[in-house]
Amino acid sequence: MATVTTTKKACAVNPLKMSQPLGAALAFLGLDKCMPLMHGSQGCTAFGLVLLVRHFRETIPLQTTAMNEVTTILGGMDNLEQAIVNIYNRAKPDIIGICSTGLTETKGDDVHGFLKLIRQAHPELSETALVYVPTPDYLGAFQDGWGKAVTAIVEALCEPVPKTAWQVNILPGCHLTVADIEEVREIVESFGLYPIIAPDLSGSLDGHIPETFLPTTLGGAKIAQIKQMGGSAATIAIGEQMRPAAEALEARTGVPYRLFDRLVGLAANDEFLAYLSELSSTPISPKYRRQRSQLVDAMLDGHFFFGGKKVAIGAEPDLLWQIGAWLGEMGCEIAAAVTTTHSTLLEKLPAAEVVIGDLEDLEKRAAGCDLLITHSHGRQAAQRLGIPFIKMGLPLFDRLGAAHQLSVGYRGTRDRVFELGNLFIENLPEHHADSWPLPGESHETVPQSEACH
Structure with missing residues (x-):
């Protein structure tokens, strides 16, 4: 058992953590035809945009309500309304994911109330999902923002629908890469199951070349798929950060969940595949038995x-x-x-x-x-x-x-x-000439004639 301590320094030196709004924005980037919108100053969005572009080396759709000193004091509804309407007119997204920032959270903007008034004033937005998640960047960290965004998506879009026995939900944490999500999908599909993965970065930020330009995300979980999550046989949550989202989905739709805190290691993957085998009533394929044997051999080596x-x-x-x-x-x-x-x-x-x-x-x-x-x-x-x-x-x-x-x-x-x-x-120490030192000068060399006797 580890002892958990928190540093009490006056400031962070070479910060390790990133903010909640950025984690929430990345979650929204895992949805198809989505436009993440940060409700705050331009600098908050610019920093996050640069960081994500440098990591993924892809175009990142990310917008801002561009709050300034005056609008912060008077309230941000006008900026939020203008941003949503402009995004709708120019990009035509299926969903706009709105993340608050420390600026607007400190002011105390009633964003839920703002969105109701904006919908009343703009009936053309009726077919566009508006999902809001409060993510003050002075609390929590990157994975907290991701988890809150997924929970908000579930609460906004998921409803009970008729059950499908072979359908399962996958809620991946932000610590999984595109390759990790693709591997999970391949494993689940090998049992004859149909996975709905949300958010799905493997569809939007996997580095593919699109056939045409789109101002929104270029793939990921579709809104229609997310609305069908209530009909799945089970939900698989990967990472402790996904527990609230899985619980919210179960509360809204009755779909039971199973949480796996990690999928790295022999025992963790044994448990994962055994669960999928039980869920699908299908034996584990020889392919993964072979891969397990390879892992055991690698661990021995x-x-x-x-x-x-x-x-x-x-x-x-x-x-x-x-x-x-x-x-x-x-x-x-x-x-x-x-x-x-x-x-x-x-x-x-x-x-x-x-x-x-x-x-x-x-x-x-x-x-x-x-x-x-x-x-x-x-x-x-x-x-x-x-x-x-x-x-x-x-x-x-x-x-x-x-x-x-x-x-x-x-x-x-x-x-x-x-x-x-x-x-x-x-990085093992290598042997060199001085590893085996020769006798010193004081050691007398035995003449060859005496050595022969």
Whole structure:
């Protein structure tokens, strides 16, 4: 059991966390024909836009209500109304996802009331879904915003519909990459099940070239699919951050849920596939039995190099749990663990302490470790400490294919074993000429004639 502490510094130094509005905006980007809208100043949206573009290397549709000093004091309804109407006229989205920011939350804008008045004044918006999620950036962190946005989507769009036995809902956390979501879909479909994944970044931010330009998102979960989630046989929530959304869906539609806190590691994937087999009454395919055997072999090969290694991790709670719990199973010591916000999983982490802090806290605790794991902003700390560095999380702006890093499933876990194991091997001390010193000058050399006798 880990002890969870929160730093009390006056300011964050080299921040680890990102804000709730950005997490909510990314969730909305996983919906088809959606336009995320940040209700706040232009700077809030500009920062998030640049960060997401650098990570995904794709065009990111993201708009702002452009609040200023005057509109903040007088109220933001006019700005919100103008932004929604302009987006509707120019982009014709199926859904507009509205995320509040610290500015408008501090003012106390009644956005739910604003939206009712805007709909009354603009009947042309009747076919456009308007989903609002309160995400003040002075509270919580990135995964909190994602979870709140998915909960708001469920509460706004899902209703009870006739049940379909082979249909299942997948609620992925923000710690899953595009490749992770694609792997989960492939596994679920192998049991003859039809998954509805929401949000689905693998449809919108997988790096495909569109046939034509669209000002909204270019794929993802469709509104019609989300409205059918109430007819599924079960909901699979991946990550503790998705529990509120799964509970909301169950309360509204009666669809039971099963939460998997991670899908990295042998036991975690055994549990996942066993559940799918039970749900579908279908045996696990030989393909995944083979992949499981490959993972077991990889773990046998790699445990010599993982055992006893000290690792420092800085990540959002669900990603920290996913990496830390798996590395603990591989025999590593989690010597430093720093995260961004509270979670019920933190106390379960196989570490002495989990700090809710920043990258400065991580750097101080990572001295003497064998590996540092965090996003791209940790590169300077790794360089100063002189230790190997693996980039995970978001943003990863100095690597190509960040969205296609695979970690989940037997195959993803196997590849991670190889990646980290090879890094440990590369940093093993090499023998050199001085490893076996020759006798000193005081040692008398035995003459060859005497040695013969």
